[in-house]
Amino acid sequence: MHSQLLSARSAGYIRKALIRDFLESELRAAVERLIASGELPPGDYPTPTLSDAKDASHGDFSSQFALAAAKTAGLPPREIADRLAAQLPLGELLDSAEVAGPGFLNLRLRSVAIAKFVKEVLEKGDDLPRSLAEAPVRLNVEFVSVNPNGPITVGSGRGAAFGSTLCNVLEAAGHKVHREYYINDGTNSEQMRLFAESVRAILLGRSIPEGGYRGDYVAHIAERVNRQIDGVEKSIDRLKWRLSNMGTVVRQAYIESEQERITFETQRLLSALGPILHLRANSQSNEQIVERLGWELQVLAGNAAFNEQADDLAAFGVTFDTWFSEQYLHDSGKVQECIEALIAKGAADTEPYQLEVIKKKGEPDEVKRNEQPIEEDGDESPHIEQPDPKPSPPTPSPSSPGGEKGEGALATLWLRSTKFADDKDRVLRRKDGRWTYIASDVAYHKDKFNRGSAPGEKGSVAPADKLLTILGPDHHGYIGRLRAVVAALLEEQGEAAGGDATQPLSESEALLYRDPAERDACLAALEEARKKLEVVIFQIVRFVKDGKPAPMRKRDGNIYSLKDLMLEIGKNAAPAAKESEQLRIGKDVARFFYLMRSHDTHMDFDLDLAEKQSDENPVYYVQYAHARICSVLRKAEETGLGAPGPHDPFDPALLAEPKELALIKKVCDLPFEVRRCAEDYGVHRLTSYATELARAYHAFYDSCRVLQPENLPLTRARLALCQAAAIGLRSTLGLLGISAPERM
Incomplete structure (x- = not known):
């Protein structure tokens, strides 16, 4: 029930909330009052949320709760919106709550109430982006993980920027994150x-x-x-x-x-x-x-x-x-141990066939039995990033861990991953005795799930609730096989409860499962695996120079690495700087550019724009806003005006100009943006937010003179706002893994 959801919210958290959180808590409380009074029938209602008003004349924020709740309530949206508006307390924060159109609820805030949140931002300081998760999750996030046989390439650079930023965001949203390679x-x-x-x-x-x-x-x-x-x-x-x-x-x-x-x-x-x-x-x-x-x-x-x-x-x-x-995993015998457990459970065997599931429109349609399968599966790791030229196809090694010597010494060992909705069974051990990467993956995922330490142990951690694995382009095929690996582990460990096994096996299921009980246990394990493992794919990045695709390769044919990219950007942007500074500049620009588009879409990386030191370059634009604030604060100190600290007095009511209020609202939106990014992994929104915040500060600076010796109260209030904006910019850049220079 909606009211139960609301009761889980901490009153201490609400008191510390910023503008959007405060308003949404008021909306939730208003819905609870409507349910309690009988004006809104009990039901499974969506959580009331806010969006920015598209037109300033309509107010500051808008809610579409009434439109979303109409079907559940059995009431017209406008009637729900009217009742909700009547429950909202006006005066302290809200100036008005008006119903518009088919059932939009437009909210207008009081200027003096908006300005008071500057003190909240100063008190939070660098904790501004952090929230308290109502149900924190322990996450193991694995990313990059390329073979140790070459440099980190510019292709993996996108995964590195995305993975590290996602970890920062998840932590800021209140979750426990363990970064793994x-x-x-x-x-x-x-x-x-x-x-x-x-x-x-x-x-x-x-x-x-x-x-x-x-x-x-x-x-x-x-x-x-x-x-x-x-x-x-x-x-x-x-x-x-x-x-x-x-x-x-x-x-x-x-x-x-x-x-x-x-x-x-x-x-x-x-x-x-x-x-x-x-x-x-x-x-x-x-x-x-x-x-x-x-x-x-x-x-x-x-x-x-x-x-x-x-x-x-x-x-x-x-x-x-x-x-x-x-x-x-091989040296410790963990691969062998895990595989033996799967064999004992019936999830792996050496029977000389491979099952393949033929799908139509994404659904299983036929199960094909290959009596003379070829060992083409499980040979490549999802983490391989091949340097050019590519190595030739694998040939048998003289010996290998976990197997005997010689071609044909052993029967091929299969993971029956089709039991867990994979499209074909996968090779665990080749005929020559060499383990495949999937064999290692079985042991690795078991280790990740069971890794932890006893309560009270120094540095103790609980095992992960969920695994996130970030892979590169063209790895969608690995999602099913990795999920099957986890499902096989869960089924082997008996961690998933099956059904009642009353439904008989279909003709195709009879090829996959021994009996209905095994089918139900495997499908239950698969469902649990979907909750415990998530594979996230990032897409291809294309580099563009002079408006044309730029092959990222050196003139002599050598690989163009991520470090090469950072140095090239840094050298072209600051040719006289030391290499360490050039690397810092290149790192900042490359990370920002990699993160400007959603990870699941193809992107163009404009090298010409990346090397510009002007407002056209979004990284420069955002960093310059922070440096500009730092310059203002230094001048204030030099002239003896000083800037108020988090507990020093200043009058926020003096901050009443539209551009001042717009800047305050934008700064206060950071925790909300972080939580949004954590929910759907859309960390690219932080680059947009950083640009919007920088734009709001530049607009404020250009129209509102900060240092006015003849008006010290207003100067102190605007200096406080400058500090709040600096906190917002510094925190956002920190989440993105980008520096916040104090001078440029």
Whole structure:
């Protein structure tokens, strides 16, 4: 019931609410009074909300509640609107509540009441965008997660900007967020093997192997590997210290339950460096050492590439709480353990067939049984971002974790993912014994769901309520298979209750399920998986220069990385600046531009506009508004006028000009915008909001002189408004991961 929803709202929260929240709470309370008095029949009504009035002559805000509630109430919309208007208290905040058209309720606010919210903004300070979620959710958000065999590309840049901003927004909306990066470093990966062999070839001065990786970035990784060999003694000492002090390390940087994984990953790197130390002790040259390394070189090359990626992401303003190694899942036996559980449950087997569900208009129409299936599934990770030229198709590895050697030594192991609405069964283990990426995904998702620590433990966290996985373009096909993975886990763990199994199996269902009970259990697990896992896809970004598509590749054919993009923008915008400042400028511009369009639509990135240092560039326009405010505040200090702090007196009633009131309302809208973005992941709205807020400040500044020594009360009031606007701009830019310069 609607009244039950309202009773969940905290009175303390309402008292701290800003304009829109305050008005919406008044609307909800008015609806409750109408229900209690019998003027509105009980029913499942929509939550009353507000929108900005399209015409200033109609007031400040408008509500369409009456139109939405008419069917439930069985009353004409205008009659509902009239009754609602009569319940709204006029005087303190509201100046008028008028019914218009078929049932719109237009609200006009009192100027003096609007101005009072400046003090609320100053008191909130940097907490302005934050809200108290009525039902906070613990979220694990995984994004970027490209293979450690190349740089972060400009394509992944969009996912990095979107993912990190979404995490900021979800936290500001009152949820608990854990940021995660999945390192696809499994030694059973053909891509990683080829990458290591390419690094070996460069270090030994040989030709790159067929299907290998080429480009300056590979040579750069080879240099880092060479430095790892040179500094092996210090690295081993550091890793040994880490192992002997693991308890302290984990308490300082991780959570207690991650100690096993961090220990495994440290031991693995130590094991890779051990033979190098031994060979150096026997006076072996770096070239001789590289020649003799096997899996160790793959570990070193992947570690060097990963560190390069982490550095570039940090420069882009992206950090993670957990960097999770895929290989840990193999080393610890967790992949094998999870697969054995699925086999025992009947969700995986080695029967020599593959089921494929043929759909028509999105609905299952036929189940096809392939008696001689080809191992084409489960081979690629959804996180792979292939550098060009692409490696050749995978060939069997001499050995692999979890399997025996040799082609044909084992039967193909299938995940019966069609039981969970996937379009075909997926390969878990190939005939040559190598695990596929989906096998790792099973263990990885189980770890993510069960990761946590005991209550009261230092740094303790509860397991995630929901997983968000952000993937790049053309990965829609992975949604069904990842959902099937989670559903198989839930069904295996018995976490989803099935139906009563009274409905017999249809002809096609009989090919998928053993009996009605299994069908109902699998479908119940699938429904639970839809709640617990959400895969979000971001779309392609196209770069444009001189009005034409610009191939993002260097003249020599090398990959154009995200760091290259940041530096190019920064160098062209500020050619005389230091590289660190150029990176900062490039980072700010790139993030803003990536975020100007919804993540689920294709976008054009205008490189010419990005490099401009003028009002045409939206990033410059927004940042300049903040710098302009800081300049005003500095001048106020220099002239002895000063600016009032959050508890210093000033008279908000003096802020009565239309542009002053418009600026106040826009600043106060930030928490509302944040919650909207959190609900549908539309973080692009924050770039629009930042631009609108900057425009409102520039309009205020151009028409309302701030520093007036002859009128100190008005000066103090306008300085307070300037501070409030600075808080709004700084907070919005912070959510976007963009700096707020004080001078430009």
